[in-house]
Amino acid sequence: MKRTYYSIAALIFTLSFVACKKDFLNVKDVPANTPIEQLYSNYDYIQGIVWNAYGYLPDGFGWMDMEAATDDAYHTNVNDRSHTFNYGVWNQFNNPDNPWSYYFSGIYQTNLFLKHRGEVNLERYSNAIVNKDSTDFKKRATNIKLMEGECYFLKAFFYLELVKRYGGVPLIDTAIDYNNTASWQGLKRNSVDECMKYIVSLCNKAAVIIPDSVRTSSATSWYESGRATYGAIKALKARALLYAASPLFKDAGSTATWADAAAAANEVIAMKVYGLDGNYANLFGANNATSTEAIFFKRYGKTNGLEYSNFPIMFQGSNGNSLTPSQNYVDEFEVKVGSAWVPFDWSNPTLATNPYSNRDPRLAASVIYNGASFKSNTIQTYYGGNSGQPKQNATRTGYYLSKYVNSGVDLVNGTSFEHQWMYFRYGEVLLNYAEAMFNAYGATADPQGYGMTALQALNKVRQRTGVALSARTNLTQDSILHERRVELGFEGHRWWDVRRWKLGGQYFGAPVRSISITSNGGTFTYTPAKLEDRVYDNSKMNWYPIPQSEISKTGWSQNPGW
């Protein structure tokens, strides 16, 4: 008995020495699936870097709710971020529109391509040339070259998004390396002037690389629609210089002039490629990518999120997340009295009884008002109507959004349509041109011989087919701002146009109005009413505050007033 006991003990004793592996607690270095060198030497992978950079372009439809932070709209969802702006409670700790990290990540991505583009290895394509047919190899080599231009364009786009919000930001020209702390530590904010000059220089570099025939020439017809084109680069440059010449940027030290902005806008016009679409509503429909007015856009594929949010509440499935145009916006549209187009006036009793007849046709294309027909139904936004208060989630302004909202969508069956967001279109370029020419040379002067005066450019937009307002005979800055508001409403311009002219206190600080409609059997009584007060502090809100987390890591001084 004792012997078995000892031998069992001895067996257990030896086993305990054999069983343990000593190093299982040590941390091991495991190489990643795709090493960095392979990422840049492989053609498909490095093209993936550029596709990733495209992904950082702003989500236009996602940004539409910021229109409710302007005097153009009110957002029905009380949790929407626009209300933070409307209460005036946004600051460096709490800023719902804060893409600082987002765009710098995009810039980092473009810099990665620009730094490593020489490392791509096309040998396997050059070795695969058969029968002297080198089209595939040439396509790839050309594509790499064009991608460099695309990256300059994207970088300029991202920088403009940053500068128009925050003012001067650090300019990062070459890719920085974490292991080389001198390249990224302690960077200072560059001045607004340096930033705008850099954006323009990037656009110029990109324009040299991507030819204006890139989509039409047979040599590069494989260049996909949706990638940067020469027109897009020039349109970006025109917008950047227009902003740089505006009073807010001038006050911050920008040296760009209105003449520079006019020249840049003219470069797009002189291409003679774009024209105004004959149907204004077509610009926001499912086929807008093929319009002659479209310069640069983002394709979303088949979606219906915008429709679920913005369809009038009478349609089952409409979820009340709607961006509703305000009375301030509707009042901006002109009305035809006799044969002349005049600003709308509520004190005129004839106009006040039928406020929506004979209005600028762009109103019907942008806004659904009481009595309008939508999806074969008459929309009633009066109190007690099929889409009005007091129904839950009904519009509080009396209007619904129509621009970009595709009425063909069936909410119950969940059908969807193509949506493309226009980043640049020819209508904006003409208005940029008109504003720049007017402020540089006056309404009717054309000293540089561009072939169009400010007045002519503005009238081209006013008198486009299907809109046909009367031509203006003289211009003021207000009339230009008015034309921008009605033409480019809900396309993400209002927020920037008012701030760069330092008119925020006048427009964004004033109360937002709605329309109060009472139904008298067949007729209606319309009374504009105040919806809510807005808060806007002109002394500081024209520039966004730099996020406080960044200030505490860098020690920069904050934008004034914040």
Next chain:
Amino acid sequence: MGTSNSYYNGRTEGPYANADFTWEAKTIANFGIDLTLLNKLNATIDLFTEKRTGILEQPVNVPSYTGFSFQNANTGEVVNKGFEASLQYRDKTKSNFEYYGGATISFARNEISKKAENYQPYDYLYQEGFRIGQFKALQSAGFYQLSDFDANGNLAAGVVKSTYGQVHPGDLKYVDQNGDGLINDYDKKPMRFAKLPEITMGFNLGCKYAGFDLDVFVQDVTNRTISLIDDAFDYTHPLANGNNITLFSDNPWTPDQAQTATSPRLSTLVNNNNNQQADFWLRNGSFFKVRSIELGYTVPQKGFFKRIDALRIYANGNNLISSKIERLEPERLSMGYPLMKTITAGIKAKF
């Protein structure tokens, strides 16, 4: 050109690696006493202080303009202090009445001693320096009353404004901690405890006599706070989003009940002002539960039962008695599946 879209996938470099990636480390100092007295009393007492270092977290000291992304770094630290004690007393009287009783108590308090956090404007907004899961809540100041509003329905001057939504009479009113006239996340101060209890106690009593045996186990937990917003949202927020109404809202704010109301005004619309973490919704999470009672009888081996080695009849109940928080079961506060009470009766026979 048509309308068919092709999707292209993007690629990017991964986050920068952390070359010093390693395990979390725990350093603990424990002082314990085990003692037995008079062969009847057993006591074990442990005092400990423990420090955990190398907790993985995202680094926050690199500015975002670099566009860098990182893997986690081993920079977090937590300190945990407490004690555990257990006492057992077992005795038998001359008439063969056995009885025993015992108690265990454990207490642990932790504190995050190092955490990588972004800059906050006020000290109380950090997580470092407070316990893990510490509730940070607004302090309530009653309800907005009719007198707080002017004739147009807007807040009168001097009345604190809420940034969470449009407020109306009957909505919750809060104290403005930083004096800026606004109620926002900067007014959320650390309050009370966390959901994890600091003190857990268990009591065990039993006796045996003449074949009968009784065993009772009771659990008590204190230094715990629960939030009705986190755990009983549907119970306390009636009517909005198609919700039902419960007894919690049987005394809502109305102009007639303005001074005695116990819950905000009823509305079918969502009002984020009433959904914020606030001490209005925090409750003392302590509870007391009788976990199990068992009563049994061992049949003596006489007569017919001599052939059976052992025969025991017993009845057992689990979760029989429990204290309540706001009429809800205190551990899960669920309006759905309740905590199960079971009563089992049985016979155990060994042949």
